[in-house]
Amino acid sequence: MPDGAPTEQRVPGGMVTTRPPFYTGRMSELLLALRNPAAWARRWSIWPLPFATACCGIEVMALGASRYDIGRFGAEAMRFSPRQADLLICAGRVAIKMMPVLQQIYRQMTEPKWVMSMGACASTGGEFNVYATVQGVDQFLPVDVYVPGCPPRPEQLLEGLMLIQRLIDEGKARPSYERAKGMRLRVRQPEKITTLEDVTNTTNAALKRQQL
Amino acid sequence: MAEPGTSADPGPKFGTPGPIGSGGARGISVPADQPYGSWHPAAKALQERFGSEWISPFPLVVNRAGPTDQVCVRVPPDRLLEVMRFLHDDARCRFDLLADLTCVDYLYFPNATDRYGVTYTLASTSLRHRIWIKCFVNDPEPVVPSVTSIWKGANWQEREVWDMFGVRFEGHPDLRRILLWEGFGSYPLRKDYPVQGLGERASYEVLGPESA
Amino acid sequence: MTTDQSSQGIQTGQRYTLERDQQHSDRWVLNFGPQHPATHTTLRLVLTLEGERIVDCIPDIGYLHSGFEKMGEVHDINQYVTVTDRMNYLSPVMNNLVWHHAWEKLIGIELTPRCKVIRTIIGELARIQDHVLSAGASALDLGAFTPFLYLFEDREVIYDLLEEISGARYMNSYTRLGGLKADITPEWPAHVKAFLKRMPRTLADCEALLLRNRIFIERLRGIGYISRQDAVNWSWSGPIARASGVVRDLRKDEPYLCFEPNWDGRGSSPVDFKVPVSDMGDCYARFVIRLEEIRQSLHIIEQLIDNIPPGPVNVSPDEKLLLPDKTEVWGSIEGLIHHFELVMWNRGWELPVGEAYGTVESPNGELGFYIVSSGGRSAYRARLRPPSFINYQVFGDLVRGHQISDVVAVLGSLNIIAAELDR
Numbered sequence: 001m002p003d004g005a006p007t008e009q010r011v012p013g014g015m016v017t018t019r020p021p022f023y024t025g026r027m028s029e030l031l032l033a034l035r036n037p038a039a040w041a042r043r044w045s046i047w048p049l050p051f052a053t054a055c056c057g058i059e060v061m062a063l064g065a066s067r068y069d070i071g072r073f074g075a076e077a078m079r080f081s082p083r084q085a086d087l088l089i090c091a092g093r094v095a096i097k098m099m100p101v102l103q104q105i106y107r108q109m110t111e112p113k114w115v116m117s118m119g120a121c122a123s124t125g126g127e128f129n130v131y132a133t134v135q136g137v138d139q140f141l142p143v144d145v146y147v148p149g150c151p152p153r154p155e156q157l158l159e160g161l162m163l164i165q166r167l168i169d170e171g172k173a174r175p176s177y178e179r180a181k182g183m184r185l186r187v188r189q190p191e192k193i194t195t196l197e198d199v200t201n202t203t204n205a206a207l208k209r210q211q212l
Numbered sequence: 213m214a215e216p217g218t219s220a221d222p223g224p225k226f227g228t229p230g231p232i233g234s235g236g237a238r239g240i241s242v243p244a245d246q247p248y249g250s251w252h253p254a255a256k257a258l259q260e261r262f263g264s265e266w267i268s269p270f271p272l273v274v275n276r277a278g279p280t281d282q283v284c285v286r287v288p289p290d291r292l293l294e295v296m297r298f299l300h301d302d303a304r305c306r307f308d309l310l311a312d313l314t315c316v317d318y319l320y321f322p323n324a325t326d327r328y329g330v331t332y333t334l335a336s337t338s339l340r341h342r343i344w345i346k347c348f349v350n351d352p353e354p355v356v357p358s359v360t361s362i363w364k365g366a367n368w369q370e371r372e373v374w375d376m377f378g379v380r381f382e383g384h385p386d387l388r389r390i391l392l393w394e395g396f397g398s399y400p401l402r403k404d405y406p407v408q409g410l411g412e413r414a415s416y417e418v419l420g421p422e423s424a
Numbered sequence: 425m426t427t428d429q430s431s432q433g434i435q436t437g438q439r440y441t442l443e444r445d446q447q448h449s450d451r452w453v454l455n456f457g458p459q460h461p462a463t464h465t466t467l468r469l470v471l472t473l474e475g476e477r478i479v480d481c482i483p484d485i486g487y488l489h490s491g492f493e494k495m496g497e498v499h500d501i502n503q504y505v506t507v508t509d510r511m512n513y514l515s516p517v518m519n520n521l522v523w524h525h526a527w528e529k530l531i532g533i534e535l536t537p538r539c540k541v542i543r544t545i546i547g548e549l550a551r552i553q554d555h556v557l558s559a560g561a562s563a564l565d566l567g568a569f570t571p572f573l574y575l576f577e578d579r580e581v582i583y584d585l586l587e588e589i590s591g592a593r594y595m596n597s598y599t600r601l602g603g604l605k606a607d608i609t610p611e612w613p614a615h616v617k618a619f620l621k622r623m624p625r626t627l628a629d630c631e632a633l634l635l636r637n638r639i640f641i642e643r644l645r646g647i648g649y650i651s652r653q654d655a656v657n658w659s660w661s662g663p664i665a666r667a668s669g670v671v672r673d674l675r676k677d678e679p680y681l682c683f684e685p686n687w688d689g690r691g692s693s694p695v696d697f698k699v700p701v702s703d704m705g706d707c708y709a710r711f712v713i714r715l716e717e718i719r720q721s722l723h724i725i726e727q728l729i730d731n732i733p734p735g736p737v738n739v740s741p742d743e744k745l746l747l748p749d750k751t752e753v754w755g756s757i758e759g760l761i762h763h764f765e766l767v768m769w770n771r772g773w774e775l776p777v778g779e780a781y782g783t784v785e786s787p788n789g790e791l792g793f794y795i796v797s798s799g800g801r802s803a804y805r806a807r808l809r810p811p812s813f814i815n816y817q818v819f820g821d822l823v824r825g826h827q828i829s830d831v832v833a834v835l836g837s838l839n840i841i842a843a844e845l846d847r
Contacts, residue, residue, distance in 0.1 A: 053465050053488055054843050055513035058557070059594065065576035080461040095846070096413055097393055098466055098487040101458055127507065130491030131400055131409025132392065151594055235529070235783030235792055236678035273778025273797075275532035282781060308656050309672075312781070312809045316796050321804060322777060331794065333781055333809075337656055337672050344781070365659025368817045376493075391486035391846055400494060407494050 032169060042086075042112070043165040044074040049085035049109070051102060053092030056119040059151040060091050068154035073161055082108040087164060089157075090141070093121035094134045106141050114164050117143045118157060120150045232281055233342035239281040242271070252283045254305040254343050261298055262291070272344060284344040292347050293357050299334060299343070300362050307334035307343065310359070313369035315377045319403040328354050328379050349379060358384040376401035450475045456831065458487045464561065465842035469819075469831065476827045481820040485813075485845055492847040496795075496806025501527055501601055501773070504806065509595040511808060512844045514557050515550035517586065518786045520599040525680060526782030526793035527601055531775060533743060535681075537688035537733040539603050544682040544695065545616070545728050546586065546598065547784070548721040552623070553582050554787035554839075555663075555714040555721075562711065562836025563634060566643055571630040578626050581619050588612055601773075602745040603738030613729050620722055620729070627718060635712065644708040648822045648834035651705060658818045662789025662811055663717060664838060666701045667709035673699040674785035688733060697724050707837035717787075745773065772801045781809075788812055788839055812844040 009016050033040040048070075050060045060078075063070045070076050079085040082105045094102055106115065117137055120126035123146045125135035137143065144167060147160035232240055232252055242248070249255040249269025258267045266288070271279035287295045299305045312333035318324035326348035335342045347356055358381035359366045370381040371390040378399035381387055389396065396412065398405055456469040466487035472480040495507055501524075508523045509516035521543055528535065535543070556579050560572035583593045589608045590596040598605050634640050650660075652669040665672065675683040675697075682695050700716040702709040741748035741762045752759030765771050777799045783792030789811030796805040815838055822834050 051459065055510055055595065057465055058513060061557075062576065062580065065580070066573050067577060067580045080459070092465070093488070093490055095466075095487055095489050097489065098458065101487070105459055127510075128490045128495070130407055130494055131405075131412060132489045132491050134413060153593065231678055234678035235526075235781050236674055236680035236684070238534075238684075271778075273530055273776050273780050275530060275776040275778070277532040280529070280532070280780065284779075309661075310659050311661075311783075311790060312792065312794060312807070314794055314807045314809075316779075316805045316807075321796075321798055333792075333794070337670060340677050342781075363659065364654075364657050365814055365817060368813060372813075389486075391489040393486070400491065405494075407491070407498050 036169070036171075039168050039171070043168045045077075046073070046075045046087045046114075046161065046164060046168075047077045047079050047085050048075055048087040048089050048116075049080060049082055049105070050078050050089050050091055051105060052089075053094060053098065054121070056091035056121070056151045059154055059157065060089060060118070063154040063157055068158065070158070070161070073158070073165075075161060082106070083110060085109060086113055087161075088113065088115045088141075089118050090115065090122040090137050090143075091118040093119075093126060093128050094137055095132050096134060097132075099134050099137075099140060102137065103140055114144045114167070115141050116145045116147060116160050116164060118147045118149075118160070119152055120148060123148065126150060231340045231342075233283055233344075234281075235342065242279050242281050244278075248279060249283050249285075252281075252341070252343065253339070254299060254302075254307070254341065255283050255285060257302055257304040258285060258295065258298070261302075262295065266291075282342070282344060284346055286346050286348065289347050289349055289356050292345075293359070293362075295345065296332075296359050296362050299345075304339075305343075306336045306338050309335040309337055310363035310365050310369075311335045311342070313359075313366050313373065315373045315379055315401075317377060317401065317403045326350050328377060330356050330373065330379060332359070354379040355382055356380070357382050360384055375399070378402065451479065454828070458484075461565070464835065464840060467835070467840060467842060467845070471828065471831065473828060478823050478826055478828060478831070481823050481831070483816060483819050485816070485842075488842045488846040490843075490847065493805070493807055496803050498802060500801050501803070504802070505599060506595070506597045508808075509597055510843060511810075511847065512554070512786065512788060512791070512812070512841050513595075514839075514841060515554035515787055516594065517546045517596050517598055518550040518554070518784065518791065520597060521547050521550075522782060522784045522786065522791050523793055524599045524601055525784060526780055526795050529782040530778065530780035530795060530797055531601075531745070533602060533739060533745065535603065536736055536739060537692075538607075538735050539737045539739075540681045540687055541728050541732050542604060542608060542737065543599065545725050545732075546589075547681070548724050549582050549585065549616075551721045551787045552718050553579055555718050556582075558787070558836075558839040559630070559711060559714050562833070562839075563630075563640075565832045565836045566640065568634060568637075568640065571633050574626050574629055578619075578623055581622065585612070585615055585619060588615065600738070600746055602743060603736075607737045608732070613732065616725065616729050620726055623718070623722055627715060631715060635715075641708065643829075643833050644711060644837070645706060647707045647826060647830045648837060649705045650818065650822060652703070654818070655705075659814045660789070660818075662786070662815070663700075663713045664710050664815060665789065666699065667713050668705040669701065669703040671699070671701050674783060674790060675699075678783065680784055682728060695724050695727055697721075707833050710837040714787075775799050783809065786811060788841065788844070789815060808844070808847060810844045810847060812838075812840045812842075813847075816840050816845060 050057060052060050062068060064076060064078060088106055088109060117123045121128060122137050125133055145160045145163045147156055149156050243251055248271060255269040267285055269283045269285050272282040272284050273280055299307045310332065314331050316329045316331060318327055318329055328349050330347045332345040333342065334345065349356055356379055358370055368390060370384050371387060373379050374381060374387055375389040375391050376399060398410060451472065451474045454471045454473055456471055458466040458468040468484040468487065470482045470484060471478055492507060492511065496504055499507060505520050505523055508519040511519045556575040560575040564572040586596050587593045589612055590598040590605060650668050655665045655668040655670050676699060679694060685694050686692065697720045700713045702713055738746055744762065744765060747766055748759045748762045753763045775797050777797060779796045781792055781794045783790055790809065791811055792809035794807040794809060795803045798804040823831050
């Protein structure tokens with residue numbers, strides 16, 4: 001069957017479960033469109049917010065350019081306003097000074113939203129194991145897909161995008177307040193966010209209190 | 213005669229003429245019979261103007277080919293502004309370009325006597341030579357006069373030295389931290405500050421479960 | 425908020441809200457960035473506006489500070505070259521070049537002619553890479569999407585060329601102390617020549633699309649003017665300084681690699697090229713000069729690509745600076761000893777104690793490393809002289825009096841790379 005269920009097979013040593021690739025052609029496309037039209041529409045129109053801080057941003061631009069065209073996936077509409085975007089691509093290292101900005105951008109995004117941590121620096125801090133860099137944005141944001149690489153090739157980034165599409169197909173578009181349950185670290189949201197300084201001030205105050 | 217380009221060929225002699233103190237070419241070959249620096253028009257002008265007792269040019273490094281032609285002059289902080297103004301205005305010097313302003317913390321350097329060496333790289337667009345000026349200051353209160361009145365391009369560079377090393381610049385119009393935030397509390401590029409910081413990057417406030 | 429207050433600078437505790445000023449009824453403060461499509465990654469500007477006209481502009485930076493200079497004190501000389509890639513990330517190879525150039529100046533070694541030619545060629549490819557993206561992105565910010573796509577395809581071709589010799593498409597880390605990571609492949613010159621044929625067509629297309637376009641000219645002509653004296657006083661360098669009439673190009677004034685006379689010891693003349701200089705001093709001049717510099721870089725590569733001298737690409741292993749060839753390590757006792765002398769932890773390079781400043785003409789300006797060596801395997805202090813940081817200081821003066829959409833034009837014309845700005 002072109003859009004089959006996982007098959008099991010007895011081999012010497014035990015059972016082997018083979019899962020079909022998550023996109024197997026036109027039949028599965030049609031079935032998805034019929035079965036879950038919302039997921040189908042969402043997966044083919046993921047508008048990324050390239051939160052490009054550093055070198056990975058150039059690979060995001062390369063992805064938007066003509067050779068590794070992200071427009072094939074309906075995702076060429078790179079929207080820099082969080083209200084208009086679905087996928088936050090954290091491309092590049094995040095300095096501590098920038099972290100509250102990133103969180104505020106994430107909070108402003110409308111549901112459903114996904115986060116892709118692109119590159120080694122966003123996932124773990126990368127080669128910047130220094131005083132000023134956040135060692136992984138997943139301490140502060142719920143990340144869905146990690147794309148390794150320094151920088152990841154555009155093809156890797158497309159695979160990350162396809163994984164997001166798979167998450168959508170499998171119905172994992174849960175609201176972010178559900179996904180964030182169990183996250184250990186969060187920054188307190190100020191009562192009144194009118195300016196960036198409010199966020200920076202609370203962060204500074206927290207840092208002062210906890211400075212070792 | 214060894215074949216040029218092979219490993220047996222010693223290569224061109226170090227010291228084919230180039231502009232004095234150049235950061236690019238091999239530079240001039242330093243004449244061994246004269247006192248060091250007397251062939252540099254600006255160093256000679258400095259000695260004539262301020263006297264040879266405390267103006268003694270030295271090479272930045274003495275490597276396997278001898279002393280380089282990158283001449284450095286040590287200036288105490290109280291005479292810095294007049295020396296800099298002379299170097300900017302005098303016809304033999306004409307250092308109209310402040311190429312670099314930085315600081316080196318000589319805390320663990322072998323045979324160092326003073327701690328902070330504020331280093332100025334001056335270049336001349338008309339006479340095409342370079343000179344380095346070092347001004348040494350120490351704890352507990354390292355203070356150096358600011359050269360922003362002579363070269364406006366010293367503005368942010370002095371702010372960065374203040375941010376990274378804690379060397380204060382007297383007369384700077386706006387001395388505050390530039391790369392890190394005001395509550396950071398330490399001077400990271402000092403040698404007694406660890407690379408991974410003192411916990412600034414991990415000390416965000418931990419709160420209860422909340423919407424991300 | 426009066427002008428005096430805003431010119432004293434921002435404290436992070438101050439609030440910028442929409443307040444009605446008694447004297448100037450239209451004055452308000454806008455926060456531009458640090459997340460904004462036109463800020464080229466993380467820059468922040470606090471603009472005091474009167475309607476659409478900018479009264480004051482204060483840049484706030486540091487949103488990408490990653491401790492590069494601190495890392496220079498921890499990493500080995502050949503390990504840190506991977507970090508230098510990430511500085512000016514539009515032209516990674518240029519940063520590798522200048523890092524090892526400064527060390528070679530400190531130690532006092534002379535490279536082989538083949539190495540010099542290859543380094544010059546990839547340096548010019550890096551310059552083309554940088555100018556292509558800078559021009560494309562600044563056009564993109566002004567609304568011209570097509571030249572960006574055309575120019576980006578050429579950037580992809582350069583990625584292919586560099587991938588062929590260095591193994592990595594983008595962060596190459598191609599240079600090593602005393603040589604290169606690996607020699608070029610035999611087919612590489614042919615591929616480079618194919619690129620040299622292709623690039624002028626793209627340039628002609630982009631110039632036809634942009635340079636005589638009335639909208640483009642009106643957005644850039646007369647915007648962001650700086651005089652020659654001010655440019656030198658603010659320590660400007662590179663194409664933006666040359667656009668203001670500063671006749672200074674380090675390839676001609678303080679030559680290095682194949683730009684100096686007698687670079688191969690056999691009397692070769694330096695590479696012939698022209699340096700475009702303008703006296704207009706505005707954004708349009710900077711844009712045109714970048715495109716013209718691409719042409720000159722193509723001309724430089726053309727002169728060198730057919731005449732790459734034969735011979736070794738690394739300096740002799742007797743200099744004890746880099747690892748010998750593996751056939752020698754496994755085949756001769758001297759090779760084995762050289763290998764151990766470098767690799768064993770308590771051995772390594774014997775470096776002089778002292779300081780040096782090595783600089784090249786990067787696409788952004790005078791890119792230099794001021795390194796202090798205390799004789800160990802890593803630098804005692806590795807200071808990058810960041811052209812973006814130094815060029816950006818005067819930004820407030822450049823846009824004062826202009827309108828808010830001119831901020832984007834000026835920012836694009838200065839080619840500020842946040843990684844080099846904040847290090």
